[in-house]
Amino acid sequence: MLKTLCELNGTSGREDAVRDFILAALPENTTYQIDALGNVLVDKKGAARPKNKVALFSHMDEVGFIITYITDDGFLKFAPVGGVDARVIFGKAVSVGARAIPGVVGGKAVHQLTKDEKGSVPEIENMVIDIGACTKTEAESLVSLGDVAYFRSDYVEFGDGFIKAKAIDDRAGVQILLDMLKSDLPYDMTFCFTVQEEIGTRGATAATFTVRPDYALVIESTTAADLPDVSGHKQVCKVGGGAVVGFMDRGTVYDKTLYDFAHALAAEKQIPCQTKTLIAGGNDAAAIHKTAGGVRTLAISVPCRYIHSGACVASKNDIKSVAALTKTLAEALCNAENH
Amino acid sequence: METKELLKLLCAAPGVSGDEAAARETVKTLFAPLGEVKTDALGNVLCTYTGTGHGRKILLDAHLDQIGLCVLEITPEGFLRTAPCGGADKRVLCGAEVTVHGKQDLYGVVTSTPPHLQKDGDEKTLPDTVCIDIGLAADEAKTLVAAGDRVSLRYSFTELFNELVSAPALDDRAGIAVLYRALEILKIRGCGDTVTVVCSTREETTEGGAKSAAFNAQADLCIAVDVSFAKTPDAKAEDCGELSKGPMIGFAPSLTHDVSVGLRQIAAEQQIPYQIEVMGGSSGTNADVIAAEAGGVKTGLLSVPLRYMHTGIEVVSVKDVENTAQLLANYILYGGLSSC
Numbered sequence: 188m189l190k191t192l193c194e195l196n197g198t199s200g201r202e203d204a205v206r207d208f209i210l211a212a213l214p215e216n217t218t219y220q221i222d223a224l225g226n227v228l229v230d231k232k233g234a235a236r237p238k239n240k241v242a243l244f245s246h247m248d249e250v251g252f253i254i255t256y257i258t259d260d261g262f263l264k265f266a267p268v269g270g271v272d273a274r275v276i277f278g279k280a281v282s283v284g285a286r287a288i289p290g291v292v293g294g295k296a297v298h299q300l301t302k303d304e305k306g307s308v309p310e311i312e313n314m315v316i317d318i319g320a321c322t323k324t325e326a327e328s329l330v331s332l333g334d335v336a337y338f339r340s341d342y343v344e345f346g347d348g349f350i351k352a353k354a355i356d357d358r359a360g361v362q363i364l365l366d367m368l369k370s371d372l373p374y375d376m377t378f379c380f381t382v383q384e385e386i387g388t389r390g391a392t393a394a395t396f397t398v399r400p401d402y403a404l405v406i407e408s409t410t411a412a413d414l415p416d417v418s419g420h421k422q423v424c425k426v427g428g429g430a431v432v433g434f435m436d437r438g439t440v441y442d443k444t445l446y447d448f449a450h451a452l453a454a455e456k457q458i459p460c461q462t463k464t465l466i467a468g469g470n471d472a473a474a475i476h477k478t479a480g481g482v483r484t485l486a487i488s489v490p491c492r493y494i495h496s497g498a499c500v501a502s503k504n505d506i507k508s509v510a511a512l513t514k515t516l517a518e519a520l521c522n523a524e525n526h
Numbered sequence: 527m528e529t530k531e532l533l534k535l536l537c538a539a540p541g542v543s544g545d546e547a548a549a550r551e552t553v554k555t556l557f558a559p560l561g562e563v564k565t566d567a568l569g570n571v572l573c574t575y576t577g578t579g580h581g582r583k584i585l586l587d588a589h590l591d592q593i594g595l596c597v598l599e600i601t602p603e604g605f606l607r608t609a610p611c612g613g614a615d616k617r618v619l620c621g622a623e624v625t626v627h628g629k630q631d632l633y634g635v636v637t638s639t640p641p642h643l644q645k646d647g648d649e650k651t652l653p654d655t656v657c658i659d660i661g662l663a664a665d666e667a668k669t670l671v672a673a674g675d676r677v678s679l680r681y682s683f684t685e686l687f688n689e690l691v692s693a694p695a696l697d698d699r700a701g702i703a704v705l706y707r708a709l710e711i712l713k714i715r716g717c718g719d720t721v722t723v724v725c726s727t728r729e730e731t732t733e734g735g736a737k738s739a740a741f742n743a744q745a746d747l748c749i750a751v752d753v754s755f756a757k758t759p760d761a762k763a764e765d766c767g768e769l770s771k772g773p774m775i776g777f778a779p780s781l782t783h784d785v786s787v788g789l790r791q792i793a794a795e796q797q798i799p800y801q802i803e804v805m806g807g808s809s810g811t812n813a814d815v816i817a818a819e820a821g822g823v824k825t826g827l828l829s830v831p832l833r834y835m836h837t838g839i840e841v842v843s844v845k846d847v848e849n850t851a852q853l854l855a856n857y858i859l860y861g862g863l864s865s866c
């Protein structure tokens with residue numbers, strides 16, 4: 188299922204294909220609403236009523252591009268949707284619009300660069316998408332301004348249990364929540380599939396206001412920099428090191444009690460779990476924990492190399508660890524004494 | 527086989543400079559129906575069509591190899607540290623998908639450092655070394671990959687509008703497609719000349735394949751077929767040809783002027799679209815080494831216009847490939863005698 192989810196296209200504000208997939212996958216014993224922003228908020232009955240309302244969040248959107256201008260010679264100018272490093276865009280294949288028109292992002296040949304140009308990639312505003320159109324008129328018959336574009340990238344399994352795909356951030360989270368929804372739960376829980384995380388955690392703000400949980404768990408993907416030439420704490424976390432539960436990132440200072448509890452629970456249940464060794468990244472928790480009077484919030488993430496590129500790399504074992512910790516922690520919080 | 531299918535077949539077989547084995551097998555099979563196929567000491571593939579008359583000996587060259595990377599070492603973490611093999615465009619490598627040609631072909635991703643580790647202004651700067659993630663620990667990696675193994679940009683073949691296609695290695699498999707099409711025409715037309723096609727190795731690194739082939743061929747005339755720059759929005763018009771406007775006929779001090787003029791004349795007479803590409807010194811192609819080999823060979827150059835050279839998304843026009851083949855065949859059939 189993760190293959191299908193990652194190969195769906197849904198950049199921020201255009202999550203329709205992912206939303207449709209989720210709705211089709213919902214089991215019968217659930218109720219849901221779709222709010223004005225397009226968040227899907229699902230309630231599932233468990234065996235018992237919980238002491239606390241626990242909501243799990245994953246975001247449907249992925250980073251991508253939006254077509255901003257068509258040149259006289261039929262090339263498409265674009266802006267990134269969400270944070271995309273110029274270096275992972277240049278020279279890559281993309282697909283444009285609902286018809287998934289194939290295109291490539293390029294510029295003049297390496298042989299034609301000046302000395303100054305040689306050491307760096309062009310600015311994103313100087314890149315173009317080439318779909319093979321010869322003229323502006325021809326391009327306009329195929330693509331409209333405001334159409335979105337995506338990395339063209341298939342799902343590949345490689346190495347020792349590794350996967351490569353676009354949009355592992357956060358389709359891995361979506362998959363984990365869908366799997367939980369399909370299982371028998373001991374307590375009632377709420378599942379929020381949010382929009383517009385990549386452009387500033389906007390969907391989660393609205394969703395949290397509606398759901399009003401006591402506890403929120405954000406199921407995410409986070410940057411792993413366990414690479415050669417990156418040393419010590421700068422690696423942040425490691426692919427293969429298990430679920431990532433950090434104490435702080437650029438959007439959230441996490442609930443210390445929850446943080447300690449999650450790590451203790453993981454140790455007790457022998458679920459591989461790691462912290463983050465650098466204050467980096469951010470996710471829907473940034474919005475959730477400050478919304479509707481405040482929500483005790485924790486993020487559990489899949490460590491992911493080359494996140495926000497067409498070739499995100501993660502480990503299947505880490506995804507299993509995130510799923511296991513999510514289920515265990517959510518159940519424990521449903522029944523936790525308030526403190 | 528349609529030209530598009532021909533390009534697809536040729537690009538699918540990897541051949542990073544110096545390790546052209548897979549590409550070599552593909553072209554050996556491809557050219558077998560057109561003439562006598564041989565390989566030589568440098569791994570060149572030669573296909574000779576013996577002419578019906580007592581004509582000239584003509585050598586047609588396109589290079590078999592493609593740019594890529596080669597493995598320097600396996601890091602303690604199991605990543606492959608690599609260096610360019612040929613002039614790979616470093617700008618496209620971050621996050622690029624590759625195939626590592628070890629004991630078996632392995633999938634890999636070129637590492638990219640996440641933005642949080644970058645300082646201001648760093649986001650455009652390219653890393654000094656390029657490492658490849660193959661998802662294996664060092665011990666396992668060492669059983670499958672060794673220093674010197676080649677790495678190619680992962681094959682994918684995409685059709686764009688207006689009969690444009692995008693794939694890695696179109697530089698210079700597009701040239702090989704031209705030679706195949708041209709030799710087909712010459713054979714059907716019963717050309718009187720004896721024509722040897724060479725799919726030459728190591729152009730991207732040393733041009734050694736073409737130099738050796740030219741020595742062995744002792745040809746009266748040689749035409750090299752390569753790719754050249756097609757205009758992109760950020761390039762100067764005067765530095766480029768244009769896609770879909772026909773073959774680029776090379777004019778350069780290192781090329782035989784009469785051949786260049788003859789090619790232009792035949793293109794005009796036969797109403798084949800063409801463009802003129804003028805270079806101030808040498809051409810930067812196999813034509814330069816061929817011309818000076820074996821006591822000197824009259825040499826011309828035809829180039830298929832190509833966008834995004836030395837990347838994994840090179841783009842050519844199928845029509846340009848066909849028109850280049852038409853011009854090449856027609857020049858040999860009608861134009862070559864007066865000038866050589």
